Amino acid sequence: xxxxxxxxxxxxxxxxxxxxxxxxxxxxxxxxxxxxxxxxxxxxxxxxxxxxxxxxxxxxxxxxxxxxxxxxxxxxxxxxxxxxxxxxxxxxxxxxxxxxxxxxxxxxxxxxxxxxxxxxxxxxxxxxxxxxxxxxxxxxxxxxxxxxxxxxxxxxxxxxxxxxxxxxxxxxxxxxxxxxx
Amino acid sequence: xxxxxxxxxxxxxxxxxxxxxxxxxxxxxxxxxxxxxxxxxxxxxxxxxxxxxxxxxxxxxxxxxx
Numbered sequence: 167x168x169x170x171x172x173x174x175x176x177x178x179x180x181x182x183x184x185x186x187x188x189x190x191x192x193x194x195x196x197x198x199x200x201x202x203x204x205x206x207x208x209x210x211x212x213x214x215x216x217x218x219x220x221x222x223x224x225x226x227x228x229x230x231x232x233x234x235x236x237x238x239x240x241x242x243x244x245x246x247x248x249x250x251x252x253x254x255x256x257x258x259x260x261x262x263x264x265x266x267x268x269x270x271x272x273x274x275x276x277x278x279x280x281x282x283x284x285x286x287x288x289x290x291x292x293x294x295x296x297x298x299x300x301x302x303x304x305x306x307x308x309x310x311x312x313x314x315x316x317x318x319x320x321x322x323x324x325x326x327x328x329x330x331x332x333x334x335x336x337x338x339x340x341x342x343x344x345x346x347x
Numbered sequence: 348x349x350x351x352x353x354x355x356x357x358x359x360x361x362x363x364x365x366x367x368x369x370x371x372x373x374x375x376x377x378x379x380x381x382x383x384x385x386x387x388x389x390x391x392x393x394x395x396x397x398x399x400x401x402x403x404x405x406x407x408x409x410x411x412x413x
Contacts, residue, residue, distance in 0.1 A: 281376035281385050339375050342382075 186274040195269030202262035209255060218253035225252055260318070267325035275336070285335045293328035350407045353381050355399045370394040 209216040231246040275282050300323060304316040356366055363377040370391060379385040387395070396403045 277373035277375070279372040279376050280388055280391060281372065281379055284385060339379065342375070342378065 185272065186278065187269055187272050189274050189276055191269040192273035195266045195271075195273060197266075198262050199266030199270065202259045202266065206256065206259040206263065209259070216255060218255045220253070221255045221258060222251055222253045224249060225254065227252060263322060264325075267322060267329075271325050271328055271332075281339075282336070285339065286332060289332035289335055290328055292331050293324055296327050297324045348386050348407055348413055349383070349410055350380065352377070352395065352406060355401070355406060359399065366395070366398065369398050 205216065209218065209220075227246075227248045227250055229246045229248070230243065232243060297320065301320055304313070304320060308316045352366075356363070363381070364374045367374045367377045371394075372391065376385070376387075380387050392403050392407060396406055399406060
């Protein structure tokens with residue numbers, strides 16, 4: 167009977183939760199997020215030390231604009247596709263920050279099992295609810311360019327709220343164990 | 348859902364850690380199940396039943412609220 171259980175365990179470990187990254191991705195994620203978040207703050211926070219053109223290269227640009235097509239005598243508006251040189255420093259920072267947070271959020275815990283997965287789901291559902299409330303408030307009260315900044319941070323805040331809630335749940339779980347038995 | 352895992356462990360003189368290792372979960376998971384904070388998956392319930400050499404029904408029982 168015991169041999170049977172051991173074989174089953176080995177099989178289930180192989181098949182287990184392939185949506186999670188290995189444990190080390192937690193540290194890879196933080197080491198991507200923290201430096202790029204600091205650089206982003208230096209560029210766009212109070213100091214403006216770094217200019218967006220600090221890194222620039224040719225890229226595909228998709229924008230809204232006046233199209234040179236006439237529909238019944240009216241000029242149409244639509245998507246413009248252009249290739250041109252752009253300052254890409256903020257784009258690089260934001261991509262690195264979001265990839266970093268994704269790695270941290272979905273990095274396996276050392277003691278990952280179905281209960282931890284249950285806590286993940288619970289925390290994720292909670293974070294989506296809180297972030298939706300933030301979205302409603304932000305959409306209602308922020309206007310103009312500030313709204314663009316809000317949407318940008320709103321996306322990142324989903325990960326941050328999830329991580330805060332998940333770590334709190336893990337802490338409570340581990341603390342609870344020490345009190346028992 | 349109620350369970351008598353604590354009793355079954357006591358019968359076998361098994362700690363939470365030992366049971367956790369046998370079925371491949373963390374000790375805190377056993378703790379949460381015993382405390383009624385977490386209802387395990389069917390797979391885990393069957394593994395526990397195998398360790399205690401009992402049927403799942405003998406370990407887990409439904410309550411009126413379930």
